[in-house]
Amino acid sequence: MNQYPAITGEVFDTRNSVLQRINPPCLDCPAGILIKRDDLIHPIVSGNKWRKLEYNIRNARQNGVSQLVTFGGAYSNHMVATACAGAALGIKTTAFVRGDELHAADNHYLYTASLFDMELIPVDREAYRNKTGLFESRFGDKKNVLCVPEGGANQSGAEGVKRIISELNSAPDFIVHASATATTAIGLAQGLEAAGPEFRKTKIIAVAVLKNASEQETKIREAGVSHRVIVDAAFDFGGYAKTNSELMDFCRDFIRQTGILIDPVYTAKALYAIKNRYAKQSESLMFLHTGGTLGIFSDRFRKD
Numbered sequence: 015m016n017q018y019p020a021i022t023g024e025v026f027d028t029r030n031s032v033l034q035r036i037n038p039p040c041l042d043c044p045a046g047i048l049i050k051r052d053d054l055i056h057p058i059v060s061g062n063k064w065r066k067l068e069y070n071i072r073n074a075r076q077n078g079v080s081q082l083v084t085f086g087g088a089y090s091n092h093m094v095a096t097a098c099a100g101a102a103l104g105i106k107t108t109a110f111v112r113g114d115e116l117h118a119a120d121n122h123y124l125y126t127a128s129l130f131d132m133e134l135i136p137v138d139r140e141a142y143r144n145k146t147g148l149f150e151s152r153f154g155d156k157k158n159v160l161c162v163p164e165g166g167a168n169q170s171g172a173e174g175v176k177r178i179i180s181e182l183n184s185a186p187d188f189i190v191h192a193s194a195t196a197t198t199a200i201g202l203a204q205g206l207e208a209a210g211p212e213f214r215k216t217k218i219i220a221v222a223v224l225k226n227a228s229e230q231e232t233k234i235r236e237a238g239v240s241h242r243v244i245v246d247a248a249f250d251f252g253g254y255a256k257t258n259s260e261l262m263d264f265c266r267d268f269i270r271q272t273g274i275l276i277d278p279v280y281t282a283k284a285l286y287a288i289k290n291r292y293a294k295q296s297e298s299l300m301f302l303h304t305g306g307t308l309g310i311f312s313d314r315f316r317k318d
C-alpha cells in the first residue's frame with residue numbers, strides 16, 4: 015500500500031502500536047472503544063510525533079543530512095521527540111524555542127531535550143514568528159542541515175501518519191483523535207483514500223484542541239480530503255493547554271481506570287469528546303492515542 019517500508023527492528027518500532035478494546039466507566043460507552051496505542055511506539059518519541067518524524071528523518075538520512083533544526087514552545091512534544099530521535103540515530107539536533115528567558119532546567123520538556131543533547135536557542139515571541147528568518151540567519155549557509163517545521167507539519171509528516179491506516183485489519187466507522195495543525199487528520203484521510211473499499215465509509219473526527227478549527231478546515235480542504243474529515247470545535251476548553259476541573263477529573267479517572275496515561279492538552283480533550291458526543295457511535299469507533307504523555311507531568315497540572 016505504501017511505497018516505503020516501515021522503519022522496524024530499529025529504535026522506533028510502530029509494531030508496538032497495538033489495538034486494544036477498553037471500557038472504563040468514565041467514558042460512558044456501552045461497548046467501550048478501540049484504542050490504537052501509538053503512545054507505545056516509544057516512551058519519549060511517542061505517538062504522532064514519531065509518525066511525523068519518520069519520513070522527515072528517512073529523507074534526512076538518504077540525503078546525508080547531519081543536523082535537524084526545528085521549532086517549538088517550551089512544552090513541545092515535537093521538540094523532545096526530535097531530540098530523542100536525533101540522539102538515537104546519530105543526528106545533531108537544534109531547536110529554536112519560543113521564550114527568550116528559557117533555560118534547560120525550567121521544565122521537564124526542556125530538561126529532557128537537553129539530556130538528549132539538543133541545542134536549545136531561546137528566542138523572543140516576536141522573533142519566533144519569523145521562522146524562515148531564524149533558520150536562514152543561523153543555518154542559511156550551512157550544508158547538510160534539514161529544517162523541520164514546528165510540530166512536524168509537512169507532507170513527509172502526513173506520509174508517516176498515512177501508514178497507521180495500513181496497520182488496521184478492519185475498518186471502523188470513525189477514527190477520533192486530538193488535532194492541532196491538522197497534519198495527523200490529513201495523513202489519516204490520505205491513508206483512507208489509499209486503502210481498500212472496506213474503508214470507503216470511514217471518517218476522521220479531528221477534535222480541535224485549540225481555537226483554530228477554521229484554519230484546520232482550510233488546510234484539510236486544500237489537501238483535498240474534506241469529505242473524510244469532521245473538525246469538531248466544541249472541545250477546545252477555551253484554548254491551547256486550557257483546562258477546567260471537569261477535564262482534569264476526567265483525565266485522572268481515565269488513567270486510573272485503564273492504566274493508560276493521557277494528557278489534558280491533547281488526548282484527554284478528544285476522549286472527553288467521545289464521552290460527551292460520540293458514545294452512541296462507540297461500537298465502531300477507534301480512538302488514536304497520539305502520545306504526548308509527558309504533558310500530564312507538568313507542574314501546573316500536578317497542582318490543579
Ligand SMILES: *Cc1c(COP(=O)(O)O)cnc(C)c1O
Binds near residue numbers: 063091197
Ligand atoms: C502534536 C500533537 C497532536 C496534534 O497533532 P497535529 O498533527 O498537529 O494535528 C495531537 N496529540 C498529541 C499528543 C500531540 O503531541
